[in-house]
Amino acid sequence: MSEPALEARGLTLVYGSGETAVRALDGVDFQANAGEIQALMGPSGSGKTTLLMILGCLLHPTVGEVRVEGRLVAGLSNPALARLRLQRMGFIFQSYNLFPALTAEENIQVALELKGHDLAEAPALLELVRLGGRLHNFPRQLSGGEKQRVAIARALAGDPPILLADEPTAALDSINGRAVVKLLAQLAHEQGRAVVVVTHDPRVGDLADRIVHIEDGRIQC
C-alpha cells in the first residue's frame, strides 16, 4: 500500500502558557490519501483551520509529527517548508485571495512561474474549471463562484498531489457552492489528488469520502 499523502500523529498545539494557555489541538491523528476528499467539520473555534495550517506546513505543532508523502517535516527549514508547499500542495482560501491587479490567466501564471512550469498551461487550467472564456477578466469582473474557480485553477498549477481548502464555499451561493464542491470531489476522484476541505457546508460532507469532526481540538469518533 502506498504512503498516505498527508499523515499526522498526536498533534497538539498550545497557545500561550500557564493559566492562560489554550489547547487548540489535543492529540489529533489524521490521514489523507490520494484519490480521496475529506471534510474537516466542526463548530467555529474547534481547531479545523489550525489543523489545516499544520497539515499545510504553515504552523508548527507543540507536540506531534506531520509527514507529507511519507517525509517527516519536523526539522525542515522555513525555505524547505516553502518549497514543499510550493511543489506538493495547492491552497484554496475562503476569500479567494486572488491578485486583484492581475487577470484570471495572470493569477494562474504567477503560480506556474513560481513552480517552474510553462505559463502557457494557464488557459488549459482555466478550461478545466470551465472558465476558458474568462482568461482576460480581472477578479473584480468575476462573480464569487468564478473567483473561487480561478483560485482552484491556481491551486492546480504545477499539478500538486495535495489540495488544502479552507471554507471554499462559505462566500458562495448554493448553486456556485455546489459547483465548487463537485469540482473538488472530481479533482480527488478523477485526478487522484488528496483533497482536504475545512467546511461547515453539508454539501461537502455529502460528497466527501470521509468526514472528520473536530470539537475542542479533538477528533470526535
Place this chain on the structure above:
Amino acid sequence: MKRGQAYRWGMGMAGLLAWRNLAHDRSRFVVTLVGISFAVVLIAMQLGLFLGFSDSATNVIRHTRADFWVVPKGSRNFEITMPLNERELYLARSVPGVAHAEALLVQFAIWKKPGGGDESVLLVGSDLNTGLAGPWDIVAGHLEDLRRPDTVMIDRLFAETLGVGALGTTVEIRGQRARVVGFTQGIRSFTTNPWVFASYRTAQHLTQFAESETNYVIGTFEPGADPLRVRDALARILPRTDVNLSEQFAARTRDYWMFATGAGASVLVSAVLGLLVGMVIVAQVLYATTVDHLPEFGTLRAMGAPRAFIYKVILSQAVISATLGHLPGITVSLLLAKASESGAALVLVPPSLAIGLFGVTLAMCVLASVISIRKAMDIDPAMVFQR
C-alpha cells in the same frame, strides 16, 4: 503595459505584478511619480547650480590658452589678487622650456553707468596680439575693436545691469572714459560682478596700475617640454610667487569659491536634503503600496513563494517608480537649465549629470523600498487563513 512587454523587458511575473500593483491605484501612482520627479528636480537644480557656479568660477582661466600661471604668493583665487612685479615676467621668459610669457591684469573697478549709479566690475586686460587670454563667444563687435584706446567689451547678460543699451555707449571706469565696442554671450562670474574685457594697455590705463606691476604672468611651454619640470624650474626662479599649471589654478580657484567660502557646500547640502526629501516621499509611497498589498504577499508566502520572488516584486516597484519618475523630473530640469542660460545664475545639467541622477534616483527608490521589504517579509503566511 501588456504582459508581453513585461516579458521582453525580462521582468517576469514578479515585474508584471509590481507594475500592476503600482498602476492599479492610478492616483497614488501619480503621487508617487510626482514625488520622485520633485526630488529629481530638486537634486538636479542644486547639483546643476553647483556645476554652474563651478563653471562660472573658472571660466576665464579655462578659456585662456596658457599652460602655466605665475600668481602672487598665497593667491587662492583668480578674482582677488595682489600685485606682481613685472620683473617676474622677464624672469619667467628666461626659464628653459618656456615658449612664451605675458602679463595679465585683473582688477575690481567701479563702473559708472551712463544713466547714473555705480557697479563693481572685474576688469581683465590681456595682450591682444597673442590671443592667449581675452574675451570669447563674441556676439557683437570684433576682438580687433579692442585695439583702439579705452575700449571695452562686456557680456550681454550684464548689459542692462551696466546701463549699456547698444554698442558705442560711453561709460566711466575709475573716473576714466571708456567705450563699449563689443558684447560676449554667457560669460558669468562666480562673484556676480560682470567681467569687462580690454587690451592690456587700456586696462592698465583705466585702473591706473603702475607700469612696473601686473597681477599674473601666464605663458606656454615649448613643444615637448615636461610641464612639471618647467613648472618647478619657474618656481625656483620665482620664489615670491606660486607657479601653477592651468588646471591647478582653475582647481584652486574653484575650491576657494565652492568650499572655502561655504557657497558650494551649502548648495551640496541642499542637494543632499533634496535626496533625503525624495527618499522620504518614495519610502512613504512604496511602504503604503506594500501595506495595501500585504494580503497578497501573505498569499504568496502561504503558496510557498521564495523570498527572492517577493524581493523582486518590491524592488521592481522601486525600479519602475524610479524610471518613470526620473523621466519627467529630468525633462523639467533640462528645461529649467535651458532657461537659466539667459539669467545671471547658470544651472548646468550635462548628460553625465542626467544619467548619474538616474542612478541616484534608482538607489533612492531601492533604499526606500527596504522598509517595505521588511514589512512584507514579516507577514505570517498563516494570516491568509485567519481573514
